[in-house]
Amino acid sequence: MTIPSERTTLASAQTRMADASSAPSDKARRTALEMIAPLGVPIMTLGMVVYFGFATTGFLSIGNITDVCANSALPVIVAVGLTIPLVMGEFDLSISALAGLATVLYAQLVAKEGVDPAIAILVTLAASLAAGAFNGFMIAYVGLPALVATIAMSSFLVGMQFYVSGSVQIYGGFPETLVAFSRSNIGPVPTLVIVAAIIVLGAWVLLEKSVFGRQVKAVGGNAEAARLAGVDVRRTRALGFILCTFAASIAGILFANKQAVAYPLAGLDVLLPSFTAAFIGAATFRFGEFNIFGTVVGVLVTQIAANGLILLGVPNYTTYVFQGVILLVALIFARVVALRGTN
Amino acid sequence: MTSDRVEDRRRPVVPVLDVRELSKRYPGTLALDRVSLHVAPNEILGLAGHNGAGKSTLTRMLTGAGRPDSGDMLLDGQSIRFRSPDDAITHGVAQVPQPLMIIPNLTGRENLLLGMHTRLFRPGRENGEQLWFGGSKSAVAAVELMAEHLHLTKILNVKVGRLRPVTQRLIMIGRALLRNPRLIILDEPTANLATPEVELLFSIIRPLARDRASVIYVTHRLDEMLDLCDRVIVMRQGRVIAEKDARILDKKELSGLITGADLSSKIKTLVADVDIHGQVHAGGPSADRSKTPHAGEEVLCCEDLCALPRTRGVDLRLHRGEVLGIAGRDGSGRTSLLRTLWGDRQVTSGRIVVRGVPTRLASPRDAIKAGFAYLPEERAANAVFPLASVAANATLPWLSRFAGPGGLMRAREEISSVSTLLKRLDVRPLKGAAYARIGAFSGGNQQKVVIARWLLGGADIFLFDEPTQGIDVGAREQVYEVIRELASDGAGIIVVSSEAEELARLCSTVHLMRDGAVVQTLAGDDVTESAISLAIVAGEIEIPAAEPWVGAGRARVSGRSPPDAAI
Numbered sequence: 001m002t003i004p005s006e007r008t009t010l011a012s013a014q015t016r017m018a019d020a021s022s023a024p025s026d027k028a029r030r031t032a033l034e035m036i037a038p039l040g041v042p043i044m045t046l047g048m049v050v051y052f053g054f055a056t057t058g059f060l061s062i063g064n065i066t067d068v069c070a071n072s073a074l075p076v077i078v079a080v081g082l083t084i085p086l087v088m089g090e091f092d093l094s095i096s097a098l099a100g101l102a103t104v105l106y107a108q109l110v111a112k113e114g115v116d117p118a119i120a121i122l123v124t125l126a127a128s129l130a131a132g133a134f135n136g137f138m139i140a141y142v143g144l145p146a147l148v149a150t151i152a153m154s155s156f157l158v159g160m161q162f163y164v165s166g167s168v169q170i171y172g173g174f175p176e177t178l179v180a181f182s183r184s185n186i187g188p189v190p191t192l193v194i195v196a197a198i199i200v201l202g203a204w205v206l207l208e209k210s211v212f213g214r215q216v217k218a219v220g221g222n223a224e225a226a227r228l229a230g231v232d233v234r235r236t237r238a239l240g241f242i243l244c245t246f247a248a249s250i251a252g253i254l255f256a257n258k259q260a261v262a263y264p265l266a267g268l269d270v271l272l273p274s275f276t277a278a279f280i281g282a283a284t285f286r287f288g289e290f291n292i293f294g295t296v297v298g299v300l301v302t303q304i305a306a307n308g309l310i311l312l313g314v315p316n317y318t319t320y321v322f323q324g325v326i327l328l329v330a331l332i333f334a335r336v337v338a339l340r341g342t343n
Numbered sequence: 344m345t346s347d348r349v350e351d352r353r354r355p356v357v358p359v360l361d362v363r364e365l366s367k368r369y370p371g372t373l374a375l376d377r378v379s380l381h382v383a384p385n386e387i388l389g390l391a392g393h394n395g396a397g398k399s400t401l402t403r404m405l406t407g408a409g410r411p412d413s414g415d416m417l418l419d420g421q422s423i424r425f426r427s428p429d430d431a432i433t434h435g436v437a438q439v440p441q442p443l444m445i446i447p448n449l450t451g452r453e454n455l456l457l458g459m460h461t462r463l464f465r466p467g468r469e470n471g472e473q474l475w476f477g478g479s480k481s482a483v484a485a486v487e488l489m490a491e492h493l494h495l496t497k498i499l500n501v502k503v504g505r506l507r508p509v510t511q512r513l514i515m516i517g518r519a520l521l522r523n524p525r526l527i528i529l530d531e532p533t534a535n536l537a538t539p540e541v542e543l544l545f546s547i548i549r550p551l552a553r554d555r556a557s558v559i560y561v562t563h564r565l566d567e568m569l570d571l572c573d574r575v576i577v578m579r580q581g582r583v584i585a586e587k588d589a590r591i592l593d594k595k596e597l598s599g600l601i602t603g604a605d606l607s608s609k610i611k612t613l614v615a616d617v618d619i620h621g622q623v624h625a626g627g628p629s630a631d632r633s634k635t636p637h638a639g640e641e642v643l644c645c646e647d648l649c650a651l652p653r654t655r656g657v658d659l660r661l662h663r664g665e666v667l668g669i670a671g672r673d674g675s676g677r678t679s680l681l682r683t684l685w686g687d688r689q690v691t692s693g694r695i696v697v698r699g700v701p702t703r704l705a706s707p708r709d710a711i712k713a714g715f716a717y718l719p720e721e722r723a724a725n726a727v728f729p730l731a732s733v734a735a736n737a738t739l740p741w742l743s744r745f746a747g748p749g750g751l752m753r754a755r756e757e758i759s760s761v762s763t764l765l766k767r768l769d770v771r772p773l774k775g776a777a778y779a780r781i782g783a784f785s786g787g788n789q790q791k792v793v794i795a796r797w798l799l800g801g802a803d804i805f806l807f808d809e810p811t812q813g814i815d816v817g818a819r820e821q822v823y824e825v826i827r828e829l830a831s832d833g834a835g836i837i838v839v840s841s842e843a844e845e846l847a848r849l850c851s852t853v854h855l856m857r858d859g860a861v862v863q864t865l866a867g868d869d870v871t872e873s874a875i876s877l878a879i880v881a882g883e884i885e886i887p888a889a890e891p892w893v894g895a896g897r898a899r900v901s902g903r904s905p906p907d908a909a910i
Contacts, residue, residue: 210746211742228685230710232708
């Protein structure tokens with residue numbers, strides 16, 4: 001058997017796996033599904049674009065496309081950060097509260113306390129890293145379930161948003177250069193999109209090409225085997241949570257600069273969208289595995305849908321309905337393919 | 344009853360199951376190629392063949408888990424096609440799958456009741472035990488009766504997680520029998536049982552199976568097959584290539600039939616050198632275990648090593664070039680000893696001396712640094728990342744060595760180091776193996792990749808836990824070959840195994856463990872399969888705990904049994 005490239009190796013490997021175990025049920029159908037499945041999301045996205053393009057005016061205009069991209073930038077940063085714990089089989093429900101705290105804390109420091117922006121950013125990042133480290137410690141070392149630990153953290157962080165801001169809206173006094181930076185374009189491309197792209201690339205290199213990424217995948221693939229092979233599973237898990245909160249707080253700071261206004265609970269609404277994006281991502285490209293580029297596509301899908309629905313003139317709450325539905329569809333889709341594959 | 348059956352056999356009887364020309368094609372392979380076989384009433388039919396020979400595909404077709412492309416299945420003379428596993432059970436074909444499928448936190452009774460007509464949360468207490476999953480009256484009565492037949496009465500109220508594997512297996516068998524099957528398929532029921540437990544299991548299931556149902560028995564263990572079965576069918580490459588009366592078949596012939604002509608002549612000689620009792624004739628290629636033991640310096644020494652509660656005062660010495668065996672039944676502390684040496688259990692007293700230096704091993708990382716390598720039992724659960732590439736599986740403990748600037752992997756270097764080792768270990772197919780997902784490879788090849796993992800780091804103390812678990816006959820020889828090669832290259836090796844034959848063939852010294860301590864040591868010419876089996880059994884007899892499983896027809900014991908009697 002000649003194997004010209006890695007991609008074909010995987011395909012032939014799957015065939016061989018089936019041969020070796022001699023236990024596939026219906027391989028023909030499975031292979032067909034496996035070929036179509038990773039394309040499901042792109043096809044769905046294309047369908048949405050075509051539909052919105054015909055059904056609305058202005059959906060395919062340059063201005064609107066730029067808008068969708070600009071609106072996607074910050075959610076992409078958060079969702080890509082969330083992908084790291086997800087790859088490890090963990091998750092973080094405190095990302096939204098954390099991004100919110102970063103927004104409020106940074107805004108309070110620069111706008112109300114008059115702190116130098118660089119120091120304000122450092123303090124904000126330090127606070128969020130502390131929160132991430134606490135999450136990581138509680139989950140990886142103490143062994144608390146991520147579900148409850150990160151919900152608790154989330155509630156705590158929401159409280160802190162009110163405490164830090166004194167429950168008062170913060171506006172005015174934001175550093176002009178940073179505000180301008182966050183709203184600027186480089187050529188036709190919003191600067192924040194470029195920032196997001198850099199973070200996406202960094203996350204991809206980290207996950208796919210680095211030692212840490214290998215360890216993350218090993219922990220996600222088989223934590224017990226990773227431990228017995230000498231991987232420091234607990235440290236890897238904790239670091240994953242720290243990286244996740246780091247991404248969320250960067251997005252929060254950028255959000256504050258972009259809006260030049262901050263108020264508790266009025267920050268980035270990224271909790272459900274990020275999970276939706278990551279799970280759509282797990283149904284894209286590498287099927288059944290969370291992956292960085294899949295997550296990016298997932299964010300774009302949710303943003304395109306939200307934008308298109310607004311242009312259609314449907315009520316605002318439709319976005320929530322749509323997001324819930326699309327998350328369920330992504331999960332069901334993944335489940336059906338998995339069942340076909342194993343049964 | 345017995346004489347009736349003998350007469351029955353002389354008359355032409357309608358087979359319970361008659362399979363005619365069954366074929367099943369998967370893209371790229373013909374998994375079943377016109378397979379025909381029949382199972383007579385009250386017969387135990389052995390199904391042999393190595394991994395990929397078509398055994399599992401066949402059992403899938405027979406139990407409704409898959410549909411054949413062509414051919415007929417007749418059940419009691421009636422043509423039938425199963426729509427689903429449930430359908431098969433309804434028609435009287437039940438399977439006891441190889442993985443242990445029990446619910447550890449439910450009692451024996453509750454486990455037996457699973458799948459029967461149950462009512463959730465039936466309030467009430469029985470024998471002082473809260474019942475969560477109660478059954479209808481008839482179901483409860485059936486369970487009581489089955490428990491009596493299988494000598495499980497004493498553990499009906501014990502949480503199944505606390506029972507020995509053999510008992511858990513019996514509960515699975517009981518569960519299948521409760522559906523009143525006419526044909527029961529036992530798939531590797533002895534996979535994680537030690538030799539004496541296997542005998543225990545056989546002594547109970549043999550009469551029961553014969554009175555109640557025909558049996559198809561699938562196993563890699565040839566002795567068991569010859570011991571238990573009336574007739575043996577050998578499959579190879581999707582075809583039935585031989586059908587033999589088990590009484591006139593010997594192990595050598597069976598082994599030859601299974602491995603067939605496609606294996607190298609070297610392995611054939613190896614097989615030919617093993618006589619019926621699994622003992623190696625002097626002069627054969629595998630007899631190199633007889634080379635002077637303790638040839639090299641001492642690499643590892645345990646002095647009164649305790650890691651309570653599982654390891655209680657173990658003394659052992661391991662030398663370069665030595666393969667040291669650890670025998671004992673499941674739960675005797677074999678695995679715990681290896682885990683302790685791997686830094687995965689807290690040493691409570693005693694010490695570990697590595698190459699003359701007392702060493703503290705507080706984590707697997709410490710053990711890796713000290714030159715240990717650990718190949719755990721249940722490879723799939725403990726050692727392999729099925730979706731990751733072979734290379735990623737092999738280099739996991741050594742990532743920093745392949746890291747360039749910024750913690751990025753130097754992929755080319757990684758692939759080339761791994762490829763070299765894969766070639767040396769004869770992983771097949773070799774071409775592109777380093778990139779391919781490890782899940783694509785057979786058990787034997789996966790084990791070689793795990794060995795490669797530790798060779799990469801230059802380990803010289805190898806801890807093998809059940810090295811050939813789930814590996815077919817041919818690949819088994821190759822794993823033995825690798826172990827011997829490691830030893831002759833100067834490594835010290837400890838092998839834990841449930842199979843006396845394996846230990847007899849590999850080891851120069853065998854320690855027998857019981858309750859966390861070494862209780863007997865066999866060395867030199869005493870290391871034979873029968874001596875090892877005997878030592879294990881001898882221990883069983885001393886422990887009264889094992890007795891309830893032997894005494895057939897024992898009076899039911901009322902009230903609660905002391906919990907440790909069943910464990």
